[in-house]
Amino acid sequence: xxxxxxxxxxxxxxxxxxxxxxxxxxxxxxxxxxxxxxxxxxxxxxxxxxxxxxxxxxxxxxxxxxxxxxxxxxxxxxxxxxxxxxxxxxxxxxxxxxxxxxxxxxxxxxxxxxxxxxxxxxxxxxxxxxxxxxxxxxxxxxxxxxxxxxxxxxxxxxxxxxxxxxxxxxxxxxxxxxxxxxxxxxxxxxxxxxxxxxxxxxxxxxxxxxxxxxxxxxxxxxxxxxxxxxxxxxxxxxxxxxxxxxxxxxxxxxxxxxxxxxxxxxxxxxxxxxxxxxxxxxxxxxxxxxxxxxxxxxxxxxxxxxxxxxxxxxxxxxxxxxxxxxxxxxxxxxxxxxxxxxxxxxxxx
Numbered sequence: 324x325x326x327x328x329x330x331x332x333x334x335x336x337x338x339x340x341x342x343x344x345x346x347x348x349x350x351x352x353x354x355x356x357x358x359x360x361x362x363x364x365x366x367x368x369x370x371x372x373x374x375x376x377x378x379x380x381x382x383x384x385x386x387x388x389x390x391x392x393x394x395x396x397x398x399x400x401x402x403x404x405x406x407x408x409x410x411x412x413x414x415x416x417x418x419x420x421x422x423x424x425x426x427x428x429x430x431x432x433x434x435x436x437x438x439x440x441x442x443x444x445x446x447x448x449x450x451x452x453x454x455x456x457x458x459x460x461x462x463x464x465x466x467x468x469x470x471x472x473x474x475x476x477x478x479x480x481x482x483x484x485x486x487x488x489x490x491x492x493x494x495x496x497x498x499x500x501x502x503x504x505x506x507x508x509x510x511x512x513x514x515x516x517x518x519x520x521x522x523x524x525x526x527x528x529x530x531x532x533x534x535x536x537x538x539x540x541x542x543x544x545x546x547x548x549x550x551x552x553x554x555x556x557x558x559x560x561x562x563x564x565x566x567x568x569x570x571x572x573x574x575x576x577x578x579x580x581x582x583x584x585x586x587x588x589x590x591x592x593x594x595x596x597x598x599x600x601x602x603x604x605x606x607x608x609x610x611x612x613x614x615x616x617x618x619x620x621x622x623x624x625x626x627x628x629x630x631x632x633x634x635x636x637x638x639x640x641x642x643x644x645x646x647x648x649x650x651x652x653x654x655x656x657x658x659x660x661x662x663x664x665x666x667x668x669x670x671x672x
Contacts, residue, residue, distance in 0.1 A: 325353070328366065328421045331406045331413040354426060363426035364404070368419050369412075369551070377420040379465040380551050381411045386463060387456065387526070387553065395455045399537075399546040401427060430537045430545055436569045439588045443596035444544035445536040445569075449528055449561045450600020452547045456526035457604055461555045464526065468552060471529055472560045474513045474623050481626040488633030496648060499629055499655060506658070509622045512615060516559065521608035527556030531564040558601075558609055563620030565593050567657070570617070575624070575653050583653065585660045587667065590617075594671050614669045617661055625654035 326336045334355070344354035344365065351368040369377045381403065388402045403411040404423045413421045436442050470476050485493060485500055493500070516522050528535070529552035537545040568574070570589050573582045594613050598605065629651035631638045636647055661668070 324415065324418055325366070327415060328413055328423075329355070331408075331421075332404060332423050333407050334364075355423075361428065363428075365424050365426050366421060367424075368421050371419050374467055374551060376465075376467070377412060379467050381422070383464050383467065383553055384550050385411060387459070387550070390459050391455065394458075398455055399427070401425065401537075401546065401548055427537055427545065429540055431540075432534045432536070432548075433538060434534050435574075436533045436589070439586075439592035441533065441538075441542060442565070442569050442589050443592040444538065444542065445531070445533045446562075446565055446593045446596030447600040448536050448544040448547050449531050449565065450597040452600075453525050453527060453558065453561065454601045454604050459526055461524055461526055464553065464555055466554055468529075468554075471552060471554070472556065472620070472623065474619055475510055477623050477626045477630070478507070478510045481630040484630040484633040488630075489635055492633050492635075492648070496629060496633065496651075499648075499651060502655060503622075503626060503629065506622060509618055513619050516557070516612065516615070519608060521606040522557050522559075522612075523606070523609075524555050525558060526553060527558070527560050528553055529556055529560050529564070531561045532568045533565075558597075558605065559612060559616035559619055562593065562597055562613055563616035563618075565597075566590065566613075566617035566661075567620045567624060567654075569593060571657055571660075575628075575650050577653060578649055580653065580656045583656045583660060585657070585664055585668075587664070587671075590668055591671050610672060611669075613671070614661075614665060617668075618658065621654055621658045621661060625651050625658060628654060 325341060329336050329339065338358055340356040340358060342354050342356075344352045353366045355364040355366055357363065369380065371377055374380060384403055388400055391398050391400045401424050404425065405411055406413050411422065415421070433441055436445070481503065528547060528550070530549065535549045536547055539545055570585045571583050572586065573579075577583065598610070628639070628647045632645075632647035632651060639647055639650075641647055
């Protein structure tokens with residue numbers, strides 16, 4: 324299968340070393356090294372169960388790449404390579420869609436944020452990406468995952484799961500259900516934000532974990548990568564997802580909730596990094612909403628995990644009994660830690 328894909332790009336597998344690469348959970352990824360020189364590539368198979376129309380991803384990346392090449396040619400944008408027939412995706416029946424991109428020499432990614440400096444650099448890169456595209460006609464982008472960060476929809480899906488889900492699990496989750504319902508004001512705040520003209524729809528990455536930033540050998544940010552979820556959106560999606568994944572020293576998989584905390588210095592780094600990347604593009608209302616952004620995304624993920632648990636793990640699956648219940652409780656604890664520090668964190672501008 325890989326030989327067929329590589330041949331479509333004019334590469335001979337006998338001249339290459341192929342190794343699995345990265346820690347991504349959605350797409351399959353390989354690093355392709357040439358044996359005769361130091362040129363390398365990254366090959367990915369797009370998960371068409373998550374991304375129903377991979378051609379929309381290719382379309383968005385092509386549009387953005389052309390725009391940046393014209394308006395900001397100095398920006399490092401990792402463009403998809405074309406096949407010998409001129410396509411930016413290669414399709415194999417029964418195997419799916421594949422794409423090839425050049426590997427950026429002397430670059431690396433970080434799976435888990437280790438320092439506030441790394442958080443700052445990542446946030447600055449996500450902000451810079453959106454800033455450079457501030458004049459891009461955002462309405463031309465196609466939706467790659469419908470309703471990806473639609474908080475009101477996720478809340479309604481949660482309420483539906485409470486009504487029609489597994490009765491035993493609903494009873495066992497009574498305390499968590501009650502607490503999440505008590506936070507409905509977060510949904511109303513989100514709705515208010517979307518109605519406020521000070522919040523501008525922008526080109527938004529939507530998946531701002533730190534592993535989606537390339538760093539150089541000095542741990543300085545180079546650019547953002549993995550643009551599958553780039554769609555029209557609001558800055559709160561990128562900032563909120565960074566806070567959800569970077570503020571605590573442990574992930575959503577951690578069972579020992581005593582380890583969950585909100586680190587003030589990482590929060591400050593994300594706010595300052597993103598603001599620096601966006602330069603003067605954020606409105607006053609947006610600058611005052613960093614804390615809300617974190618709450619929106621953490622709350623939404625707690626809703627999604629618990630709704631899936633009540634629906635017998637139909638979406639995320641489960642590696643052990645109660646897996647999604649644990650994930651939901653983890654995110655609830657993280658949100659509680661955020662709310663406890665509200666006055667302190669809101670003072671960070």
